[in-house]
Amino acid sequence: MPNAMNGVLPNQQISAMIESGAIAADPAVTAAQIQPASLDLRLGNVAYRVRASFLAGQGAKVADRLAEFEMHRVDLSDGAVLEKGCVYVVPLMETLALSEDVSAVANAKSSTGRLDLLTRTITDGGTEFDRIAPGYTGPLYAEICPRSFSVLVRPGMRLNQIRFGSGDATLDDDALRTLHDKTPLVDGTAVIDEGLGFSVDLRLPGTSLVGYRAKPHTGVIDLEKIGHYAPADYWEEVHSTNGQIILDPGAFYILVSREAVTIPPAYAAEMAPYLAMVGEFRVHYAGFFDPGFGHAEAGGAGSRGVLEVRCHEAPFVLEHGQVVGRLVYEHMAQIPSQLYGADIASNYQGQGLKLSKHFRAA
Missing domain, CATH: 2.70.40.10 (Deoxyuridine triphosphatase (dUTPase))
Structure with a gap:
């Protein structure tokens, strides 16, 4: 990917990472996934019901830990319900091959959080949720725990998103x-x-x-x-x-x-x-x-x-x-070529007290 000053990488640099293979996916990433400063991640075809939340841990792979904690598998191909109070791990469609100067942080999307749908990203060798070390190469997984409502999900749904950065971009x-x-x-x-x-x-x-x-x-x-x-x-x-x-x-x-x-x-x-x-x-x-x-x-x-x-x-x-x-x-490392609200179908621009987009307006 192109060199950039320290900061959060904007949509045009995320697109460059996709073109270079630093971000790969099967099926390919779509334009709708690319936000001004993040990339939406998509659920794969299977969910693993596990006994408890876990991190892979240094030197270990998530797939190996799944064998330790898996209770049963749920085929998402035709849609399936993730039950309230249960913990699931879902392989994501996207994989990463980050350069040594780029790290990433993931988070639940706004609509996910408003449903109290705990969604965190885990990686091979990971010792923290949602934090991806510089130079990480490997798959991504979503850990999902519905806490207030059971939800029906399908492959390709976007519950969490990932933001890429170089260096320390935080304002003191x-x-x-x-x-x-x-x-x-x-x-x-x-x-x-x-x-x-x-x-x-x-x-x-x-x-x-x-x-x-x-x-x-x-x-x-x-x-x-x-x-x-x-x-x-x-x-x-x-x-x-x-x-x-x-x-x-x-x-x-x-x-x-x-x-x-x-x-x-x-x-x-x-x-x-x-x-x-x-x-x-x-x-x-x-x-x-x-x-x-x-x-x-x-x-x-x-x-x-x-x-x-x-x-x-x-x-x-x-x-x-x-x-x-x-x-x-x-x-930002650069000003994005698209902004929240102005250039994309943003659900919450100008919002007040508002439930997730799944509910009818009062």
Whole structure:
């Protein structure tokens, strides 16, 4: 692939990696998989139901560990249900042959996270989920654990995505403040501390509806069906009149950030958890934020961040304006030739509180 300055590789460099064979696939990668700063990965033809989540470990292959943990195989060719609470490993159609100066990080796609569908990437020799070392050559696998809803999947579906980079592209707090002064990243005061902090909005204008909570016993969701399902069949509405809600242990919530976020074209961002000390919950950090998200040049005017929240051991009072997560910004190696929203069919540009694309609009 062509030489580039340090940074996250844009769509045109991902295309060059495909042409050079650094990214290979059977069947071949399609143009629809290539996002401004990432590549969507596709499920293969079989899922392995395993006893537990695992990493290959240094020097070991995922295929060998599958023989150790496999319970049974599920043929996905005609579609198959992945059951809530079970763990599956699915070989992906894409393989990598990275150069020694390129590493990668994977993450669940936005719609995947909003279904509480835990999806992580594992590799041969891997000692971390979703982190792929420079120079990695080999296959990719998705570990999938549906946590709120059973889902119907088919080969070629895209549940996770991968971002490539060279060197350290992360902006430190001083660089982030400078960027915010030049191009405001949020519509208000920027809380910058190891990234751009964002808070929860529990006082939405004109309504007491502040979020959704996944129902515990629902039907299957066919991931191919867009705008199909009635939200009330899968979600309970969460209302607040005092700017507070109580999170129940084990429950999964869709909430929204108070801030409208902007990602300028020369940057990308990743959602990361905030300090564990602020409460017994976590904001799911499933998402990449592509260049152009919420940016005026890409048809946005700031877009809210959807928060995928799970409470842990004890009930917890969440209050309006509480900081719950942060965005870590990275600079691009080059400005992408396509931006989120403007040039591609982006589902969440200009979003507010919004369920995944599989549900009908309220």
